[in-house]
Structure formats: C-alpha cells, structure tokens
Amino acid sequence: MTSFDKPKKQNVIFMVSDGMGPSSVTLARSFKQQRDHLPFGELLHFDKHLIGQVRTSSNDTLVTDSAAAGTAFSCGLKTYNGGIAVDPFKNPCGTVLEAMKLDGYLTGLVTTTRITDATPASLSAHVVSRKQEDSIAEQQLWEHPFGSIVDLLIGGGRCHFLPSSVSGGCRKDSRNLVNEAIAKNYTYVSDRAGFDALNNGKNVSLPLLGLLAPKDIPYDIDRNASVYPSLAETAKTALTALSKATEKSEQGFFILIEGARIDHCGHHQDAAAHVREVLAFDDAFKEVLDFIDSSDVPTILVSASDHETGGLGVARQVQPEYPDYLWYPQVLVNSTHSGEFLIKKVAAKEKTISSKFDAAAFSGWIAEEIFKKDLGILDYTGQEVRNVRKLATSPDDLLKYLNNMVSVRSQTGWTTGGHSGGDVSVYAYSNNDYLDTMLYERGGLLGNVENADIATFMANVANVSLSDVTQLLRDAKKPKA
Structure with a gap:
C-alpha cells in the first residue's frame, strides 16, 4: 500500500479551541512575540496549518452556544442552543465518537473544563439541555444506549460524579459514580500524583477516568503546575495511552482535545488570561503534531473553534477624540x-x-x-x-x-460578555497523502465550510455512517428530558 491508498487503519484527532476567534490568535501571537522577544514574523504552531473558516450559526440563532456548536461538530446537523447531541425536535442524533466506537475504534475526551460540559458532552451523551450534567456523567461512563462508549476521560468536573454529601460533590442524587467506576475496573485519578503515575500515558490501563478538579481546571495564568497538569500534558498522556492500546488493533482511535477555557476568558473579558489560554492550546497543538509525526499509523488532525467569545478587538478607543492606532x-x-x-x-x-x-x-x-x-x-x-x-x-x-x-x-476591545457570530478558523494536518487529499478535495475542509461539515468530514475519513447510528439510538430510547 502506498500513502495515496485509503488507509486500512487510522487515528482521528479533533481539537476544539472553545471561544477562540481570529483576533484571539492575533492577540496571542503578538503577546508571545513581545514576551519572548521574538521577531514579528514568528508564528504560533497552529498558524502554519490554517486551511479555512467555519460558519458558526445554530438552528435557532445566528449566534451559537457551545452545545449547538458541539452538536454540529459531532452529529453533522444544526440544533437549538442548549441541545446536546439532539436534533431540533429533541431526538438523539448519532455522533462521530459513537459511530467510531461501534466500528471498533477506541475513544477519548480531554478538556480543561468539566468533562460534562457542552463540547465533550455533545460527542458522548444525549440530553435536551446542557444543564443536565449529572445525566451526562452517567452516559459518559456506562449508562448510554450503547454501553461504555468512552475509553478515556481526562478533565475537570469531579463534582458531577459525586453526591453532594461528599466533599466536592454536587450531584442531585446520592450516587457516587467514582466509586461505581472503580468497582467496574476503571483506572481513576484525581490529582497530580495520580496523573504523574500514568507516566505520560505509558502506564495506563483503560478505561481511564481522570477527574483532576471539582469543576474547571484553573486558567493557565493561575495554574499551579505541581497541582494541575497542562493541556499539553493531558493531551500527550491520552494520545500515548490510546496509541499503545490500539497498537495491535485493526482500528485506531478517536479523541477530542479541547482548550475549553479560552471561552471563559472571553466571557469575563480577561485579556491577560485569554492570551495564555490560547498559547496553552497552541502548546497542546504542538504535542499533537509531534505525536502525528512520530506515528506510523495514518493520523489526521482537525482543529476548529465552536464560536468566538467576547467580540474581541485588537485595539480600543479609550478617548473621545480620533483614536490612536495602537494596542499594548x-x-x-x-x-x-x-x-x-x-x-x-x-x-x-x-x-x-x-x-x-x-x-x-x-x-x-x-x-x-x-x-x-x-x-x-x-x-x-x-x-x-x-x-x-x-x-x-x-x-x-x-x-x-x-x-x-x-x-x-x-487598549484591548470587547463588544460582548457572550458569544459573537463571526466565522472562526479551521486547522488541519496529517501524516498521510490520502488523508491530505481528503482535506483539500471537494467535500473536504478547504475554504469556508459549515460547522456541521466538520462531523461529515470526520465520518467520511473513518468510513462510518452517522445516520445509521442515529437510527440505532432512536430504536433504543429518547434522551432524558
């Protein structure tokens, strides 16, 4: 087989830079150049892999939320704001992760926010409202119509796996999903020591449940490295673990790696935290590139933002007179x-x-x-x-x-404390000529595409059917209301 032949086995890596718009990239790039005394031509790692833009509207508004955007990324259809992997009529829709799991792939979710938050949830659960995080946690483990569909979970959100009677718990019922997971032979880690014992993914027994914070992992600007690993570290551990576990398998793996808190900085209009979250995502992007280059398995990376947050502008008029063309x-x-x-x-x-x-x-x-x-x-x-x-x-x-x-x-500008409706960027990379061709041919991701096209593209790469999975789900049961 040459590299132009369709691979018999491949890995699909999907990265989401939640809330990162084009101005976020400019801001972070200029910040890094200033901080590290770099030339103006110095680029971020993902800058070199830009291939297009994504239109971000949801089914019911031109300004999406992360749930509707995540559903577009996972199911290949647009739904209402707040819906998690359901169509506009609240029926479940098959996700890329589910389709690949049913086809023999291993699957993983990595994020810097709650593992039950909108983006990871939209790949792994079906609920009519993103607020149903207790139910999302259950489905991400084993109470899904297809059983256990996620082999590796690393992020925050321990709160929704523990009852409120336990320190750090916030479930509305009395279930302790952590204890249940341990009883079902999940490897469970909850702190830096447990994470370090995984040895960068070389010492992982799947399934893995890594809940490293009660809610969100701290912003990178505040993160104590002796307490919380970076997104680059969790990504590396997950990639190594899944690669090792699929080494002798006919199929590879699918993984989501999300830089989730770029979005939170935009909501808070926190420019100093924002640039550092973008750079933390860029560091993780570099880890993924290094993994792909070192792998002998055909592997494709697709990276996109679900929307822009904050209406960020790399300039601000602070005086009533004609503005200076400056930012600092x-x-x-x-x-x-x-x-x-x-x-x-x-x-x-x-x-x-x-x-x-x-x-x-x-x-x-x-x-x-x-x-x-x-x-x-x-x-x-x-x-x-x-x-x-x-x-x-x-x-x-x-x-x-x-x-x-x-x-x-x-002189950093903001127009909103919410999301904005502008197009966002798509980045991609692979180590295989056939997969490269898929990226750039008709039906690929070159140019300006809809957010739902991302899911269709990943399903085509894996040669799986989202509609078949949707039918299986609807034959099983409707999502919880």
Whole structure:
C-alpha cells in the first residue's frame, strides 16, 4: 500500500479551541512575540496549518452556544442552543465518537473544563439541555444506549460524579459514580500524583477516568503546575495511552482535545488570561503534531473553534477624540493573574478587616499586592483603589472592574460578555497523502465550510455512517428530558 491508498487503519484527532476567534490568535501571537522577544514574523504552531473558516450559526440563532456548536461538530446537523447531541425536535442524533466506537475504534475526551460540559458532552451523551450534567456523567461512563462508549476521560468536573454529601460533590442524587467506576475496573485519578503515575500515558490501563478538579481546571495564568497538569500534558498522556492500546488493533482511535477555557476568558473579558489560554492550546497543538509525526499509523488532525467569545478587538478607543492606532501587549505580559483568581484573593483579604486601621491598610494592600504585583499596573489612581475596596464583596462587579483595568490600559476591545457570530478558523494536518487529499478535495475542509461539515468530514475519513447510528439510538430510547 502506498500513502495515496485509503488507509486500512487510522487515528482521528479533533481539537476544539472553545471561544477562540481570529483576533484571539492575533492577540496571542503578538503577546508571545513581545514576551519572548521574538521577531514579528514568528508564528504560533497552529498558524502554519490554517486551511479555512467555519460558519458558526445554530438552528435557532445566528449566534451559537457551545452545545449547538458541539452538536454540529459531532452529529453533522444544526440544533437549538442548549441541545446536546439532539436534533431540533429533541431526538438523539448519532455522533462521530459513537459511530467510531461501534466500528471498533477506541475513544477519548480531554478538556480543561468539566468533562460534562457542552463540547465533550455533545460527542458522548444525549440530553435536551446542557444543564443536565449529572445525566451526562452517567452516559459518559456506562449508562448510554450503547454501553461504555468512552475509553478515556481526562478533565475537570469531579463534582458531577459525586453526591453532594461528599466533599466536592454536587450531584442531585446520592450516587457516587467514582466509586461505581472503580468497582467496574476503571483506572481513576484525581490529582497530580495520580496523573504523574500514568507516566505520560505509558502506564495506563483503560478505561481511564481522570477527574483532576471539582469543576474547571484553573486558567493557565493561575495554574499551579505541581497541582494541575497542562493541556499539553493531558493531551500527550491520552494520545500515548490510546496509541499503545490500539497498537495491535485493526482500528485506531478517536479523541477530542479541547482548550475549553479560552471561552471563559472571553466571557469575563480577561485579556491577560485569554492570551495564555490560547498559547496553552497552541502548546497542546504542538504535542499533537509531534505525536502525528512520530506515528506510523495514518493520523489526521482537525482543529476548529465552536464560536468566538467576547467580540474581541485588537485595539480600543479609550478617548473621545480620533483614536490612536495602537494596542499594548506589554500590559498583558505584566499581568500575572486572572480576574477570577484576584476576586477570591480580594474577598479573602476583606474578611480580615475589623477596624479603621485595617481598612486603611487594606487600601495599601490593594495598591501594592493587586495593582502592582498581580496586575502589573503602576499608574493606578486613588479612585481605582477606592473602587476596588467598594467592590470587594461584589465578586461579579469586581471581576469586570479588574479585567477592564487591564483591557483599557492595553487598549484591548470587547463588544460582548457572550458569544459573537463571526466565522472562526479551521486547522488541519496529517501524516498521510490520502488523508491530505481528503482535506483539500471537494467535500473536504478547504475554504469556508459549515460547522456541521466538520462531523461529515470526520465520518467520511473513518468510513462510518452517522445516520445509521442515529437510527440505532432512536430504536433504543429518547434522551432524558
């Protein structure tokens, strides 16, 4: 067989940069050039693999949410915002992951948010509302119409696998899915030590359930590397584990690797955290490229965003007169923590205030600790100090205020605290000529495509039928309402 023949075995890697738009890439690229003293021609890893754009609308609006976008990516159809792997009439639709699992592939999900959140859920569960995360957790393990369909799960979201009677649990029932999984011979890891024991994926016994945080894994700007692995590390571990497990199999594997918290930074309009989440995703992208180049199994990578978040602009008019054509990445370099991190820090300090003397000291602490040390802001005003004091017990308002201080000074613009409807980018790579040809021929991903075309393309690569899986699901049962 030559590399132009259709592979008998292949791996499909799907990466999702949740909330990352074209301006996110520009922002992160310029930030990295500034921080690392790189030439202006220096590109990010995924920059070199750009092949097209994706239209992002959902079935019921021009501005999608992650559930509808994830369903388009997984089922090849558009649904309503909030629906997880169901059609507009709330009937289940077959996903790429399910189709490949039924065809003998191993499957995996890796994310930096809750493993039960919209994007991983849309590949592995069927519910009428993304809020049904307890049900999603059950389906991701074994209570799916097809049984256990996910062989490897790594992310946050331990909360939805544990009852509320247990520390860190938030399930509405009394089930302890972690204990149930262990009883069913899942390998379970919940911390850095357990993750490190996996030895970069060389010491993994599938199925694997890795729940590394109660909810979201911290932003990369805040992440303590001794406590939480990076997305690049979890991706590498997952790829190695699945590759090892399929070494002697007729079929390869399918995996989702999601940089989920780019989206959260956009919702919070946190420019300093945003650029670092994009770069963390880029590091994971590089790990995937290295894996593909070292693999003798034909492997294809498709990477896309589900939507853009924040309406990000790489410039901002901060004065009423004709604007300067400027933005300042060094401001983001100087900022060393997210607003999410800092509001907790301020709230904890505020609780220690018990006298007028303490209140005066609190102002000094805000100036020195929050503004100078954490945000890298030296030109703060007395009014800004007083404003933070007033907002110390109003976390949502304080979050907006601190993040805006950084955005204004860097002249980073935002138009919304939600999603926007613009097109987003598609990146792709493979180590096989036949798979490359599929990318660029008619029906591939070159140019401008619909989000639902991503699922159709991946199903074609794997030679599986989404419609057949949809029929099997509908013969089984309807999703939980």
